[in-house]
Amino acid sequence: MNAAGLACRALTFERSTGGRLLDGIEAAFPCGRACLITGATGAGKSTLLHLLAGLLGPTSGEVWADGQPVSRWSAPHRERWRQMVGIVFQHLHLLNDVTLLENVLLPCVPRPERWPAVLGEARQLLERLGLGALEEVTPARLSGGERQRAALARALIGQPRFLLLDEPSAFQDDGRIEGVLGLLEEATGQGGCVVVCSHDPRLAAADLFQSRYRLAHGRLERCP
């Protein structure tokens, strides 16, 4: 549990209505590697990502980050952990009343000390994701693929140590997927821990993922 990266120890999650969604998951997602989790719809992939990001608390078991049992941390300290996580939600959760650039900058609002540099980084990210010309447009006027890439830019802006992505390619065509995978490769190359949940066969075929897991019946099994 002391290794750098994320790890689950006997991680269990039960729905408030009853029923065990995740059942004693044991897994390690080391830094510098990209891990892919596949599974049928409703298998609990998004829930697992939310647990890894500290957005949900487990029913039992622990999430460890860089050798620390972060899911057991008291509320004020969990914020420190969450600030190290970048996440792309399945439903994106972009704010429709602000521009794309402002959406991307949102995670940096509590950290205004390096604002000019962050602004440059945000523009650069949007440019790389083919959204440079759309930075002043509100998300409501964008296509699904553009919105999803904007969500990826928002996840990457703080250069998070842990990058969690939920179906990041669902709205992307083949050409754009290469760009997304390129950014994830860069993140792992910089020592980041990347965990992707997807049932997109195009991602399953990508060479980027050194570790692959399958989530079924609440258990996470390593794929060969």
Add this chain to the structure above:
Amino acid sequence: MTGHPLVLAIWLLDLTAGAIYLAAGLRLLALLPRWLPEQSDRDQLVRERSLALVIYQGRWVLGLQIVALAALVVGIGNSWVAHVPGAMCGTGVLQALGPAGPQTLLLRLLTILLLYCWQVVAAIDDQRPDMPLALVHGRLLLLAAPLFLFATWRFGQAMGAVQSQGPVSCCAVLYAQAASPGGQAMGAMISARTWAALCFGGVPPIIVWGWFQWRRPGRIGPLSTGLAAGLLLLWIGGAVMALKTTTAPYLLEVLAHPCPWCLFLREQGRAGFALFGLLAIVAAEGAAGFTSALIGRRHPTAAAPAVARVGLAGRRLWLAGLLFAILAAAPVLLWRLRFGGWLR
């Protein structure tokens, strides 16, 4: 008087605090005997979430109790004076409240002091993600419960006593006390000048100690902070006597009037609130420094935040001590500047 808005407000505050305290206490009683931080099963995670809630609840109880005490002091010192026949200040109101009046005041002060120490430990624990002091602050919170209950019960009795109370003699009892053999012996033993010397002479050591505690918190252990807290309590006793015998005459512009409650009246600018409030801060921070030093010594995992809290207590201590000295001496010095002499 029992239907006075302040009385009703205190009842409401006490009942709300009591309900929150009861919920927190029941949670603590359920979780403390089974606290197993090395486990991560469902029950332990539920207990950890419960404890986080208990800390919020405890802070609410402390806040409500401070507001209730402030309301009680405002009531005794100002608002209820007009409702007690013969009363001219809080001394008369306290006579009407009977023995339960001063007791509820004292018990509330002790409850708040204990809850403040609990809050200090909980805040130190907050600095660590793994809550190493959970058992300590959990027990401390339970420890204050009997005091809280007793204080509330005595408040009810005091309110009951005021119903059947006839006219009171207010500050006259203080002169009768001073004229009694015991009072005369005390006066012969310790004069007003001695109390003033004790009070104002004690301020520089408090400032130096607080400054040292602030700048060098790591060098101070529980023994020295405990000793300092004890000496501070003694000094507070002396400071109260100095306020009654030295500051009060200059504020009230009479030769002698040893009534602390008259300092809370509007005519005196309600100076009592500031003066006694600063003394309360000195007492609270003395206790906070001692508690933090003790925690730092006994729980090495929490040593760093405990030392930081010792420093904070030191800073507040010297600031409160200095401010008290300035406020307590100001009426005396202003009189001297205005009239060129002392009141004798």
